Amino acid sequence: MKLEFWFEFASTYSYVAAMRIEDAAARVGVEVEWRAFLLGPIFRQQGWTDSPFNLFPAKGRYMWQDLQRQCRKHGLPLRMPSMFPRNGLLAARLACAHADAPWLPAFVQAVYRANFEHDEDIADETVIAACLAHAGQDAASILPDAQLPAVKQALIARTGDAVRHGLFGAPSFRVGDDLFWGDDRLADALEACTALRSR
């Protein structure tokens, strides 16, 4: 039983999950499917034109405090981004176009580190090019994929799938049809995987 990992590049807790999911899943022998999607369209559907962490200041203040604690707990660096949320459209298109590439996790993690460790603008092509290079890829040959109509369409369809699956935030995990929301549900999701496997 595979674990579907649904992430949004702008999402702070997706950063935490993306950095620790490979080790956590490997420890219990579970394979991870990386599924980039966009939260923006989902938030807009419920009338939000910004991150709930900006719309609801108390929630936002808490999140940044809690995020620091979670990063400390998991040994992850964190530099408060000077812009939040950042536009992850370019990165999400590439992650969707190359969803099953063996270098995809390294690319995704590089994008998250750019955003939350190095405070870089992940909407910038040069930043994303460096992330592709970090994942051992030739940026010049991969970056243009983001402009392909089929790739744009695939990300729109992916985000539609997210809505159909009942996703409303990120990170989310799916095990069969069961949904788990939030980095703090990773252990539960992995346990659901191993429980299904042992049946």
Add this chain to the structure above:
Amino acid sequence: MKLEFWFEFASTYSYVAAMRIEDAAARVGVEVEWRAFLLGPIFRQQGWTDSPFNLFPAKGRYMWQDLQRQCRKHGLPLRMPSMFPRNGLLAARLACAHADAPWLPAFVQAVYRANFEHDEDIADETVIAACLAHAGQDAASILPDAQLPAVKQALIARTGDAVRHGLFGAPSFRVGDDLFWGDDRLADALEACTALRSR
């Protein structure tokens, strides 16, 4: 270092926390301060006239699914309440009036079980009277406290404290000035208590 436990009687995850906090805190020798408050006024301040689990259907559907899993994990009974959220004003006034009574935890837990195990209306005086009796108290002498102006005022002040402390949901935990939100942060909050104690 004490752990402040902030709960709202209508809140589903507060039910989970209220039922397991005594054992969890006792295991690490931490004392719990039970702090009832009202989420309604806090939600209204950010423009919500109902629970976010009703206002945002995908979030609500997920919560009920996740709540079942959390209850199963912690060995707690759960009967889906036929009304959500229920009005916890009466119970909150009494829990505020008798915050430091030794029978308070038993009363609070009885109210949560009425709501989420027995699907009873916790706004009903007879239900709350039974909860007081369950906690070994004479309901007839305690119920009238809910109508005392000083008690009403104390709950309003308590909810004002919650806002000042940055609370935006329930359950929440405070350790010194550090805030932890959600049943799934109970372990982190207890760890913060014991870390402060060992300094």
